[in-house]
Amino acid sequence: MRWSIVLMLSATLAGASAPIITTSSESNLALNASLANNRDSKSFDPLTYSSVEQRLAKLETQAQQTSENTDRVRARLVIADIHLNNRKFREAIAALDKLEIEYPLLADYVLLKRAQAQTQLRDLQGATTTWQSILTNFPNSPVAAEAMFALGQNQQILDKFPAHPRSQEAALRLLAQAPNRVDLIAHLATYFGDLKGISPTLDRLVASSPALTSEQWWAIADAYYKNFEFGKAANAYARATVNPLTAYQYARSLHRGRQIESAIVAYNRVVQQFPKSPQAPRALIRITQIESPEVAIAATDRIVANYPDTAGEALAIKATILQDKLGSPQAASNARNLLLERYGNSDAASQLRWRIAKGQARGGQLNNAIATVDAIIANSPDSDSAAEASFWAGKWANQIGDKSRAKKFFEFTIRQHPSSYYAWRAAGSLGWQVGTFTTARYTAPAIAIPSARTPLPAGSAKLQELYVLGLDRDARSQWQTELGAKRNLEPSEIFTDGVLRVAVQDNLVGIKTIESLDLIDVSSPQKVEIAKIKQHPAYMQSLYPFHYWDIISNWARERRLSPALVIGLMRQESRFEAQIRSRSGAIGLMQIMPDTGTWIASKKGVSNYNLDNPSDNISFGTWYLDYTHSRYSDNSMLAVASYNAGPGAVGRWVEERGVGDPDEFVNNIPYEETRDYVSKVLGNYWNYLRLYSPSVQQQIASLQQSSNLNASAK
Structure with a gap:
């Protein structure tokens, strides 16, 4: 039996707060265990629409009726987890009774949840006994770190479980007591470089000049780099473990930090020290971006001579330099011809052919343009250019009246590049019920979110x-x-x-x-x-996860918007980070500017709201998306563009040149950010439909099946 029911029903809701305890030692134990429970407070169950009660009822039935002991014990653990996170601690303990004996693989996690429940019930003696049992019986399990944290053994966590999340919390606690402990700062840098606002901490560590290992310098360098501190990253990479990756990152840090001469030397060193590494040809590509045209040409020749997998990209760069910087059109033409002849299946060749096809189409040579796209499909069907090219070839075929050929191009786009924005445009062109620029707002097929998980490729x-x-x-x-x-x-x-x-x-x-x-x-x-x-x-x-789907669905229904369109826009705006801020000050999941929020509040007639609150933010964002749709007669392309660029800008574009061919309109949006935004949002919308709508999945499956039958017949 597939283990779908347990996963589907494993909701983790807001954790319980710590009870008030009178003694200081008991208070510390309760607080720490409560924190362990509260770590699940941000979890979101995207796998079912049913209530907690319905989930529990199904799970309990599963636990009682299944003949498979594995499924039964799994169900009991998930039931306990649900109870624990819904403050039903006695029920959680009941579900866990003797479960560590029946479920040896996760016996340590059974004890963890029992200890958490006992603490919340103020059974601190029982909790302490359980925590100690974990330390005795599972001393090397990550659960032991939870026990140490609950018992206040902060230094022991750092020593034995340095990478466990509790180790970060323990280090921060100890640093609050002893701010100058270099070992704690080094610990954070080594294991938790993605800690928000870590750069000042790294500065303190570097300034103290401790005897750091090369591995620690590597960690420091990576953390600086991710925080765009490129000068500091370069200094750290210079002391890091020497390998192709750190050597390249050192050069890249210099490059991004605008230390160009030093970057050139460093890129060349990558090639000299690690000539067979994947980073070597990439270093030569970077040299072409910052060196003189003559040196850049020499770098492309080195790539062609030594790195065939990157040769196509190098020849494309060489042709551009010869054409634009050295004024040698014939030599540029020779480089392009070599690219097509010798490396015709490369992404670079696909991009070149696509540029040629677009030029032919602009000149009215649609048959020639279509033939060039055929060459793209034949030589590099998986390239990004092939997705866009095949869609446009379908449009051109329609323009010359070749409906059968157009259909084949559109089907290729969906079949070969199903996740692309152009697959959505192709599906709409074929008449699929997936929405178009003018109907996406109201396109809301049933969504079925998967309930089974496949084991991951790494880990125990x-x-x-x-x-x-x-x-x-x-x-x-x-x-x-x-x-x-x-x-x-x-x-x-x-x-x-x-x-x-x-x-x-x-x-x-x-x-x-x-x-x-x-x-x-x-x-x-x-x-x-x-x-x-x-x-x-x-x-x-x-x-394409389903975070906040219940809130999205409710507000989308109220605003008469496709939930897939709303979640697609939210994914682009914030990647579902509720507390995120943009550089311009936009707030939250749907990135509402404060002034816009004030205006929306006045229109909605509300005065008490918080844009950091997911429900309020989604309410305001969907209201504004409804507003932009109403401005443009429910044209989702214009509404989405307006959400990004503002109604004024989009209004000017429409007034100046009309909409005309909407695909051409998107391609000619003057703002590069908005041009990219429209295709990304609508591409997201399509991916939510194709991944989770049974009706769309059936259409894709039928298309694939038809293609397989045709291939077999040949």
């Missing part, structure tokens, strides 16, 4: 069990402990880390971590590994 069996059960905070703590201070992660570890971050609503970093798999320079075997990872169900589901 214990981690996999926690993740499959939906005990995400526990899984994240387990993972951090297992990962330790490792810096050079394998693709499987990067993916696992990103998925678990999103699961606990560390969305901004989590989504960026998963997306980084498309950006990192890796070896050929790792490229194959990444392609396999992208087939994992959690890959797309973590990139």
